Amino acid sequence: MEYKNPLGVDIDLETGVIPGAKKLVRRLSDLKGYFVDEKAYEELLKENPVVYEVYAIEQEEKDGDLNFATTVLYPGKVGREFFFTKGHYHSKADRAEIYYGIKGRGGMLLQTPEGKAEWIEMKPGTVVYVPPYWAHRTVNTGDEPFIFLAVYPADAGHDYGSIAEKGFSKLVVEENGEVKLVDNPKWKE
């Protein structure tokens, strides 16, 4: 039997950086079609800001093993919509996931394939359990980077397809200085 070596790493709780992790950067241009206000999107695209960064320690895609990653989701809005991660189902749809809030304010938007949505607020210390089959997207509703850790099965995979196409059934927007969930006009079952 070949055993893997255990690993301990210290997350920088101020920046979210995991030393030795693979870094992924998503700019606004990587999120084409994701925000409802296309005019506001095109306008902000001139600056093409970084929307989020992911620092991931990933294993081979085998069942039983675990990946983990931090995400640094920057503050900002496209029109009334707060910056968010793309959001995905798992390719192996029955795989669950755990998120843990480290810094900043935000929340997670989850939904079933039928479009039943749930919103869970997140702050430092919040643990969110993502059950099997639920799509999940994180949203920064604050004015500083929203940083969190996620732990997920190594064989879960990312299925972006249907979210990329029609999004979530709800949008997370700012209305009169408050965070509101409203119906997504682009959502069709």
Ligand SMILES: O=P(O)(O)OC[C@H]1O[C@H](O)[C@H](O)[C@@H](O)[C@@H]1O
């Ligand atoms: O993949 P996205 O929906 O863009 O979310 C960004 C990332 O968020 C977390 O870090 C998850 O653990 C990653 O699996 C995911 O890739």
Ligand SMILES: [Fe+2]
């Ligand atoms: Fe996931």
